[in-house]
Each structure stands twice: as C-alpha cells, then as structure tokens.
Amino acid sequence: MTRFLLSLPIFFFVVLIGILVLLTLETKEGRDPSIVPSALIGKKAPKIDLPAISDNIPGGFNREDLLGRVTVVNVFASWCAPCLIEHKQIEQLTKNGIPVYAINHHDKVTDVSLWLKKNGNPYEAIGFDPDGRASIEWGVSGVPETYIINAKGFITYKQSGPITKSVLKKKILPELEKAKK
Numbered sequence: 001m002t003r004f005l006l007s008l009p010i011f012f013f014v015v016l017i018g019i020l021v022l023l024t025l026e027t028k029e030g031r032d033p034s035i036v037p038s039a040l041i042g043k044k045a046p047k048i049d050l051p052a053i054s055d056n057i058p059g060g061f062n063r064e065d066l067l068g069r070v071t072v073v074n075v076f077a078s079w080c081a082p083c084l085i086e087h088k089q090i091e092q093l094t095k096n097g098i099p100v101y102a103i104n105h106h107d108k109v110t111d112v113s114l115w116l117k118k119n120g121n122p123y124e125a126i127g128f129d130p131d132g133r134a135s136i137e138w139g140v141s142g143v144p145e146t147y148i149i150n151a152k153g154f155i156t157y158k159q160s161g162p163i164t165k166s167v168l169k170k171k172i173l174p175e176l177e178k179a180k181k
Contacts, residue, residue: 038139038158039139041155041158043155045073045147046063046134048062048063048103049063050103050134052125053113054109058123058124058126059127063153065101066101066149067153068151069099070098070148070179071099071100072098073102073146074145074146075102075105075135075138076102076103076105077104077107077112077143078112080144082143082144082162084119085162085164086163093172094123094124100124101124101127102125103134104126105129105132106129108130141160144163145158145159150180151180156178157172
C-alpha cells in the first residue's frame with residue numbers, strides 16, 4: 001500500500017504532462033502546425049500600395065490589382081530558406097494561370113534582386129516591404145505565408161509555412177477552386 005501511495009503523485013504528474021502536450025499540439029483545425037488561424041479570413045484584403053523593388057523588376061501593386069479574379073499573395077524574403085523550398089510550387093501556380101503577387105518582406109534590394117536573378121521571378125508583381133509595415137497589416141507572423149484572394153478581394157485562405165508539393169495538391173489547389181465559386 002505504501003508503494004502505491006508513493007507512486008500516485010508520479011502517475012498524476014505523467015498524466016498531467018501528457019494532457020498538456022496534447023493540448024499544445026491541438027489546433028482548431030486539427031494537429032497540423034502549418035495551420036495558423038487568421039483574423040483576416042473572410043475579410044477584405046488589407047489596403048496595400050507597395051512600390052517596386054527596382055526598375056528592372058516588375059512590381060509594385062495595390063489592393064485594386066487583386067480584384068476581378070482569384071489571386072494569390074505570397075510573402076517571401078531572400079534570406080528565408082523555406083521560401084526557396086516553395087519557389088517551384090509558386091512557379092507551378094503561375095504556369096497554371098494563377099496570378100501570384102508577392103510581398104517582399106524585410107529584405108534588401110541587392111539581396112532580393114540577386115535571389116530573383118538566380119531562382120527566377122514567377123510573380124506577376126512584387127511589392128517591396130523593407131520595413132514590414134504592409135506585412136503587419138496582413139497579419140504576417142513569419143515567412144513564407146501565402147494568401148488566396150477571391151475575385152471580390154476577400155481573403156479565403158492562409159497558408160503559413162512553405163508550399164510543398166503535398167500542400168499544393170492537398171490544400172492550395174482545392175482552396176483556389178473554392179475561391180472561384
């Protein structure tokens with residue numbers, strides 16, 4: 001009996017730790033850590049009016065550019081390793097006729113120019129956000145982040161983290177189809 005009483009606190013401690021771990025992993029949508037709820041889902045895309053990075057890179061855009069068709073806004077930076085991972089999928093979206101706009105987040109003109117020259121520029125336009133003010137308006141918590149905007153200018157989906165082949169197939173493409181309806 002004494003042994004049982006001595007092991008009881010350890011048992012409860014282990015159970016408590018297990019519950020805390022489960023609660024930490026649990027999100028509203030399940031256990032997918034890439035799902036970060038956004039207060040902007042279902043709301044109009046924030047006002048944006050960003051300049052081009054430089055004269056030789058097509059860019060600069062505003063919220064009106066996102067109206068009239070389903071578009072994607074991708075937040076990236078040259079210093080972001082996961083941004084390079086998702087770059088092929090961004091290229092795939094543009095090859096499939098999806099207009100992808102970009103917000104270049106907390107970057108330097110020379111760094112992003114070299115990155116685009118080396119890796120290619122799949123974006124319809126890139127808005128330069130060196131101080132991160134536009135990113136704050138969009139609720140960006142880190143890069144990369146991707147938003148799907150319907151033809152009326154409402155945000156219908158947010159992807160936190162890189163778009164992998166699996167994410168493209170299982171999440172982005174189905175969400176693009178929903179946004180078209």
